[in-house]
Amino acid sequence: MKTVRIIPRLDIKGPNLVKGIHLEGLRVLGKPADFAKYYYEQGADELLFMDVVASLYERNSLHDIISETAKKIFIPITVGGGLRSISDIKDVLRVGADKVCLNTAALKNPQLIKDASRMFGSSTIVIAIEAIEEHEGKYLAYTDNGREYTGIDVFEWAQRVDELGAGEIVITSVDREGTGEGFDAELIAKISSLVSIPVIAHGGAGKKQDVVDVLQACSPDAVMISSLLHYNFIKENESAASELEGNVQFLKQKRSFHTFEPCSIADVKKELLINEIECRL
Amino acid sequence: MDNGKKKVIIIDYQLGNLFSVKQACDSIGINAEISSNKEDILNADALILPGVGAFIEAMINLKKFGLDFAVQEKVKNGTPIFGICLGLQLLFTKSEEFGAGKGLDLISGVIKRFPQKVEEKIVKVPHIAWNTIYKLQQDWKNSALSELEENEFMYFIHSYYVKPTTDSCILTNTNYDGIEFCSSILQNNIFATQFHPEKSANKGISIYRNWALINNLL
Numbered sequence: 455m456k457t458v459r460i461i462p463r464l465d466i467k468g469p470n471l472v473k474g475i476h477l478e479g480l481r482v483l484g485k486p487a488d489f490a491k492y493y494y495e496q497g498a499d500e501l502l503f504m505d506v507v508a509s510l511y512e513r514n515s516l517h518d519i520i521s522e523t524a525k526k527i528f529i530p531i532t533v534g535g536g537l538r539s540i541s542d543i544k545d546v547l548r549v550g551a552d553k554v555c556l557n558t559a560a561l562k563n564p565q566l567i568k569d570a571s572r573m574f575g576s577s578t579i580v581i582a583i584e585a586i587e588e589h590e591g592k593y594l595a596y597t598d599n600g601r602e603y604t605g606i607d608v609f610e611w612a613q614r615v616d617e618l619g620a621g622e623i624v625i626t627s628v629d630r631e632g633t634g635e636g637f638d639a640e641l642i643a644k645i646s647s648l649v650s651i652p653v654i655a656h657g658g659a660g661k662k663q664d665v666v667d668v669l670q671a672c673s674p675d676a677v678m679i680s681s682l683l684h685y686n687f688i689k690e691n692e693s694a695a696s697e698l699e700g701n702v703q704f705l706k707q708k709r710s711f712h713t714f715e716p717c718s719i720a721d722v723k724k725e726l727l728i729n730e731i732e733c734r735l
Numbered sequence: 736m737d738n739g740k741k742k743v744i745i746i747d748y749q750l751g752n753l754f755s756v757k758q759a760c761d762s763i764g765i766n767a768e769i770s771s772n773k774e775d776i777l778n779a780d781a782l783i784l785p786g787v788g789a790f791i792e793a794m795i796n797l798k799k800f801g802l803d804f805a806v807q808e809k810v811k812n813g814t815p816i817f818g819i820c821l822g823l824q825l826l827f828t829k830s831e832e833f834g835a836g837k838g839l840d841l842i843s844g845v846i847k848r849f850p851q852k853v854e855e856k857i858v859k860v861p862h863i864a865w866n867t868i869y870k871l872q873q874d875w876k877n878s879a880l881s882e883l884e885e886n887e888f889m890y891f892i893h894s895y896y897v898k899p900t901t902d903s904c905i906l907t908n909t910n911y912d913g914i915e916f917c918s919s920i921l922q923n924n925i926f927a928t929q930f931h932p933e934k935s936a937n938k939g940i941s942i943y944r945n946w947a948l949i950n951n952l953l
Contacts, residue, residue, distance in 0.1 A: 456912045457864045457888075494936070499865055499890075525758050530890060530934045547787075550754040552892075552934065574750065575788045575821075577861040577892045621861050621892075650851060652859045675859055734865040734888035 457732045458669055459499035459676035460719055461654060462683050464489055465506045466516055466535070472506065473681055475632035477584070477599035480506065483684050484691075490523050492687055496719040497735060500530040502555065502624075502678060506599055508536025517549045524550025532580055543570055547578070555624065557582040558597040561604055561611075564618055571619035580622045580654075581615045583608055585641055587629055593641060600628035608641070609648060616649040623649060624678060627657035632681055634660025634713035636667065643672035654678050661715040662725040669731050679722070686716035741780035741952045743767040746806065746822075748796040750788035756819065759933035763944045764953055776805040779814065781952055786820030786931075790846065790895065791835050793821055803839060810841050810925060815950040817879075818927030820893055823920065826927055827897050842922060844899035853913050861894045868907040868918050868930070875906055878921050879946035887938055889918070889930035896929060 464486050465472050471489050472480040483489075490501055501523070505516045520533055533546050534555025543554050554574075560567050560581055571579045584600050585593040585608045593608035612623055625645045627638035637658045646653045652675035655668050659679045668677060723735045745756055747769045760767035760783075767783070768775070776782065784806070797803045810816050818826050827838045830846040838846070849860045867886040875881065891909070896916035899905060909918035909929070919928040926946060932939035947953045 455866060455910050457866055459864060521754075524754055528755070528759065528762075528933055528936050528940055530892070530931075547752040548754065550752065550758075552752055552755065572789065573792070576894060577863060578787065622863060650857060650860060652861065652863050675863065 455732055457734060458674075458726065459654075460665075460722055460733065461500045461502055461676055461678045462489070462493045462498050462719065463502045463504060463656065463678045463680040465504050465680065466519060467505075467507050471684070473632065473684055474506075474599075476628050477506070477626075477631055478601075483688060486519050487522060488691065489684065489687055490527060492691065493683065493719060494527045494529060497723060498529060498719055499676070499734060500532060501527070502532045502534065504555065505533075505535025517546070520546065520551055521549040534580070534582060539566070540569060540573060543574065547574065553578050553580050553621070555580040555582050557584060558602075560615070561595065561597055561606065564614065567615060567618040567620050571621070575621075576619050576651075577621040579620045580624060581620045582624045582626065583612060583615070583645075584626045584628050585638075587627075587638075587641075591640065596628060600631075609644060612645050612649055616651050620651060622652045622654060622675075624654040624656050630658030631656070633658060634681060636660060636664045637672070639668065639671050642668060642674055646672055646674050652676065660713050662717050662722045665722050666725055666729050666731065669726065670729065682714060682716060683719060685714055686718055689716060740766040742778070743781045743783060743947075743952060744775050744779040745769045745783045745785060746776065746802060747771045748788075748793050748800070748802065750792060750796065752787055753785055755933045756783060756785045759940055759943050762940060763947065765943065765947050766952075771800050771802070773801045773805045776802060776809060779809070781815040781950055782806065782809060782817070784816060784818045784822035784825060784927075786818070786822040786824070788821060790821065790824060790830050790832060790838070793825055794836065794838065797825070797839075807839055807841065813924050815924045815946075815952075816926070817946055818925070819933070820929060820931055823927035823929050824895060824897055826925065827899075830895070832895070841925060842899060842904060842920065843901070844897055846895050846897055848895050849911070849914060858912050858914065861892060862911045863892045864911070865889065865935075866891050866909050866911060866930075868909050871905045871908050872902060873906050873921060877949075878906060879926055879942045879949060880906065880919070881945050882941040883938055888935070889928075889932070889939060890934040891918075891930045893929060
């Protein structure tokens with residue numbers, strides 16, 4: 455049987471869960487632990503924690519959040535953001551991560567993918583690719599949440615990542631990310647067909663039908679979602695955000711964007727099953 | 736209070752995350768300790784052989800710490816062992832991977848890699864998914880899987896799978912994209928799963944609890 459995974463993505467800045475648009479303009483949404491617990495209970499297949507400012511400041515502050523989460527949550531946890539070396543990877547695995555997600559460091563030093571895969575096993579190494587469409591059908595890979603230009607072709611890079619021994623690819627359409635306008639079908643279908651490893655589609659889910667569409671049209675192995683689920687969580691729960699850091703105005707207004715039809719993981723999965731896409735409910 | 740309680744050693748061959756295995760044990764009250772020490776293994780009431788990393792590196796490290804003989808001796812003397820993912824594969828005779836060589840050879844069989852294609856269709860490897868487990872010849876009523884339904888979803892993450900020489904040790908099989916493989920085994924004191932029970936939510940944790948109950952470890 456072939457089943458797909460639904461993976462909530464938790465972007466972290468300092469002590470808070472945040473969400474941006476095109477990976478920028480971060481709004482504070484609440485405490486990461488509250489969201490993680492809720493998604494676990496709702497049937498999330500994995501969780502991804504991304505320290506969205508770690509690369510920028512070369513810091514690594516997720517450790518406490520990870521070890522706290524891993525004590526209570528018995529599903530796989532992937533951690534990314536600011537991991538630059540074998541020893542950074544080792545540290546984050548020791549505090550409870552099951553997999554690590556690399557982007558900037560892998561582009562700067564592709565050998566890291568090979569070394570890390572050999573040392574920790576391919577399946578521990580997930581490579582994030584942040585794609586921005588240059589012109590019709592041409593996509594370039596960016597780093598640091600879509601800020602830094604590399605000039606590297608996304609499709610060539612994806613194949614290289616596969617050859618170097620990575621276990622999975624998260625492909626993010628930076629153009630769609632946070633917009634709720636649906637996935638970039640062309641980008642995801644092409645990546646998925648080019649590589650022999652699982653592909654996780656990310657960027658653009660605004661309603662549950664978008665998830666069904668991308669799975670039917672592009673056959674990725676998993677879908678990563680944030681805003682769609684987060685806005686639903688905010689509607690139904692209170693999560694005391696630390697007001698010490700970041701923009702909390704959005705959270706206080708308890709609203710979401712008109713492009714989103716927020717829903718829970720269970721809602722998404724029921725929709726998948728109705729459309730004969732196998733998953734664990 | 737722990738004085739009378741049986742001691743379980745989680746074997747650390749220094750490759751990856753043992754945190755979640757330890758948390759799973761703690762959550763149900765198993766007295767578990769992570770160790771790379773041969774004496775600890777020889778004195779243990781039961782062993783957990785977890786699974787992260789590559790087969791070759793794992794065997795090299797087990798030998799480096801002198802743990803391979805300790806595990807073999809204990810298991811042959813009847814000590815319960817619970818292997819997980821790579822920990823299942825390490826119990827077998829050998830890997831077909833080039834240069835990988837021999838395993839602990841406590842169960843007869845080989846380790847194979849998933850094919851890249853089945854009938855011209857690409858198979859995505861690693862197999863990373865929640866997938867279903869189902870019975871073969873053995874009943875799982877009296878095993879650590881006792882609380883599970885047929886076709887329960889468990890979390891898998893692996894590129895290799897085991898092919899036992901005889902089917903009698905197989906507890907469950909799983910089918911990934913048309914390829915059927917052995918997803919757990921039970922042979923006397925040896926119980927092992929290809930999936931990760933500590934990553935398979937509450938149903939997965941029930942496997943730890945029932946394994947501990949069956950072996951009087953709680």
